[in-house]
Amino acid sequence: MTMPPAANQPDRRSRKRLATRRTISAVADRLFFERGFDNVTVDEIAAAADVGRMTVFNHFARKEDMFFDRDEEGRESLRDALRQRDPSVPPVEALRLLAHQLVREQAPYLEFSARSESFIETVKGSETLKARARAIRGELETLVAGALAECVGRDLNDPDAHLAAGLLLASWTVAFIQAHRTFHETRDSDKATALFLALIDKGAIGATAAMAGTPYA
C-alpha cells in the first residue's frame, strides 16, 4: 500500500497546482458533455470548481484547452513512430503501421464506442471546438512534415515532406470522421474499425504513390 507523500515534501505546491488543474478540467468536461461547449461559460466553470475565474485562465489559456487536453499524447506517438522506426520501413509505411497499432491498443478516441461518441458529438455541436480541432490538425501536420524531413535528412521546408504530411493527415482525418460517423449510424464498432483501417490503407497507398521517387516512400 502506497502512502501519500509527506505533506512537507518540497513539491506540495506542484501537487496542489496539478490538483486544481485536474479539478477544473473534470468539472468543465462534465458541464461540456451535459450542456454543450458553447452553453457553458467560464464563470460557471470557475464557480462549479470553486476557484476564481482568473485561476481557470491561469491553467488553461483557452476555454477549448479544457476540452482538448490529450493532444500532446498524439504528438508523441507520431514523433516516436518516425524516430524509432526500423530504417528499412519507409516513413509513410511507419505511420500506416502506427495507425493500426493505435487502433489495436484502443488509443483514446480510436475505440469506436459510446464513450468516444459523446466526445465527437460534443465537438460537432460547437463551432469553437471544431475550429480548435482544425488548428490541432494543422499543428500535427507541421509536426509530421518536420519529422518526415528529419527522418530522411532533408530541410524542414522540403515541399515533398509537407505534401506527404498533408496527404497523411487528410487520410487520418477522413478515416477518423467517417469511422465515427459509421459507428454513430450503425452502432457497429467492428464495422467502424474496419472502415477506419481501410481508409488509412487507401490513404497510405495514395501517399506512397505521390511520394514515388522521394525518400519518404
Next chain:
Amino acid sequence: MTMPPAANQPDRRSRKRLATRRTISAVADRLFFERGFDNVTVDEIAAAADVGRMTVFNHFARKEDMFFDRDEEGRESLRDALRQRDPSVPPVEALRLLAHQLVREQAPYLEFSARSESFIETVKGSETLKARARAIRGELETLVAGALAECVGRDLNDPDAHLAAGLLLASWTVAFIQAHRTFHETRDSDKATALFLALIDKGAIGATAAMAGTPYA
C-alpha cells in the same frame, strides 16, 4: 459613355446596399493590409467607412468576412469543373486540369506576385484569419466530396468520395502554401508556379492511386 441607371429605377435600394457593402469592404481591406487584421477594430472600420457599427455586422456576419470575400468564386470553379467535365476524364483528373487552368488564367491568389504576397502575409499575421482559412478549406472539402459523389451517382456520405476530397484539398493547400513561400523567399514567380503545378500533379497521382478501383479515378 455609359449613363448611370435612372435614379428612380426600382432597385436603387439594392444598388445603395451594394455600394455601402463595397465601401465597408474596401475601407476594411485597406486598414487590414496597413496595420494587420487583429490591430483593426470593427469600430474603427465603421468610423472610417462612415457608417454605424451595426451596419458593418449587417453586411458581414464576421469580421473575417470582410477579408475573405471571394471564396464563392472558388466554390463555383470547383462545382463547374466537376459538372461540366468530359465524362471520359475521371473526376480526380478533372480537378487536376482545373488547377492548371486557374494558374494559366492567373486566378485570384494563384498569381504569385507582390499583390497576393501581401494577402498571404496578412493571413499569416493573424490567428483569426488562419482559423477562417482552415474553416473555408473544410467547406470546400465537403463541397468537393459531395460533387464527386454526385458525379458518379453515389451517396453523399460515400467514404471514398470524402477520402478523395481530403487528399485533393490537402494537395491544393500544400501546393498553395509552398508556392507562396517559395515566391516570398526567391521572388521568382516562375519557380513558384512550377512548384505549385508539380505538387498538384504529385497529389493527383496520389489521389488516383488511392482511388484505384473506384469510379473517382
Next chain:
DNA sequence: TCAATAAATGTACTCAGTACAAAATTATAT
C-alpha cells in the same frame, strides 16, 4: 520565524458578436 517565490484571486478593461427596437430610406398602391 523571515524572506523569497509562486499560485490564486480581484478589478477593470478590450473587443467581437447578438438582441431588440427605433429611425431613416425606398418602394408600392391607391
Next chain:
DNA sequence: ATATAATTTTGTACTGAGTACATTTATTGA
C-alpha cells in the same frame, strides 16, 4: 402625391472570452 409597407441603417444595451496588472495567500528554503 400620399399613405403605407418593406427594407436598410442605426443606437442602445448586453454577453462572454480573453488580457493587464495589482494584490493576496500559500509554500518553500534559510
